[in-house]
Amino acid sequence: NSKVIQTPRYLVKGQGQKAKMRCIPEKGHPVVFWYQQNKNNEFKFLINFQNQEVLQQIDMTEKRFSAECPSNSPCSLEIQSSEAGDSALYLCASSLRGDTQYFGPGTRLLVL
Amino acid sequence: GQQVQQSPASLVLQEGENAELQCNFSSTATQLQWFYQSPGGSLVSLLSNPSGTKHTGRLTSTTVTKERRSSLHISSSQTTDSGTYLCAISASNTNKVVFGTGTRLQVLP
Numbered sequence: 336n337s338k339v340i341q342t343p344r345y346l347v348k349g350q351g352q353k354a355k356m357r358c359i360p361e362k363g364h365p366v367v368f369w370y371q372q373n374k375n376n377e378f379k380f381l382i383n384f385q386n387q388e389v390l391q392q393i394d395m396t397e398k399r400f401s402a403e404c405p406s407n408s409p410c411s412l413e414i415q416s417s418e419a420g421d422s423a424l425y426l427c428a429s430s431l432r433g434d435t436q437y438f439g440p441g442t443r444l445l446v447l
Numbered sequence: 448g449q450q451v452q453q454s455p456a457s458l459v460l461q462e463g464e465n466a467e468l469q470c471n472f473s474s475t476a477t478q479l480q481w482f483y484q485s486p487g488g489s490l491v492s493l494l495s496n497p498s499g500t501k502h503t504g505r506l507t508s509t510t511v512t513k514e515r516r517s518s519l520h521i522s523s524s525q526t527t528d529s530g531t532y533l534c535a536i537s538a539s540n541t542n543k544v545v546f547g548t549g550t551r552l553q554v555l556p
Contacts, residue, residue, distance in 0.1 A: 337492070368544065376531065378546035426490060435480060436544060437492035
């Protein structure tokens with residue numbers, strides 16, 4: 336069973352507001368991934384980290400999204416200015432070597 | 448980029464019947480993982496199976512890497528098996544994981 340913790344479980348924001356969500360990976364897992372799952376069940380990779388360093392990220396993440404995984408603190412994903420199209424389930428996963436991934440319960444974001 | 452296709456898109460079974468879910472992918476995968484997503488959205492890893500056959504409980508996964516396909520067999524389905532089953536792959540040159548759109552399974556009592 337996954338021990339990845341994500342908070343909050345639900346987040347409601349108005350357009351233009353910041354939306355921040357957090358993830359605590361499984362202990363000892365240096366690799367962290369963020370995904371967005373939309374209402375059509377489609378997953379979109381956003382960004383991943385190895386320890387505190389960004390490994391890969393998509394354009395969307397580079398522009399309006401910011402993410403970090405500081406040492407000894409939860410990882411976070413923040414949308415600087417929320418848009419209606421950002422409404423989705425945001426999933427965090429951690430991994431020991433980047434192969435098998437273990438997911439948290441997700442943060443469901445609703446942008447009104 | 449890599450693509451993952453799953454079939455069928457949805458499946459309705461009576462309790463006790465077996466389910467066969469398929470996953471086809473467009474390029475070589477060094478890691479393949481089957482997930483279960485509950486109606487509430489939580490993702491659970493079921494099996495990691497980049498090649499060969501693996502069993503756990505009522506689940507059996509068979510991956511034929513050369514043919515770029517994997518299957519997930521659920522035997523003696525139960526109503527609690529209802530949910531979405533996702534196949535995801537990654538390649539050795541990237542840590543990114545690509546997901547299929549899933550098979551939505553409904554098991555009726």
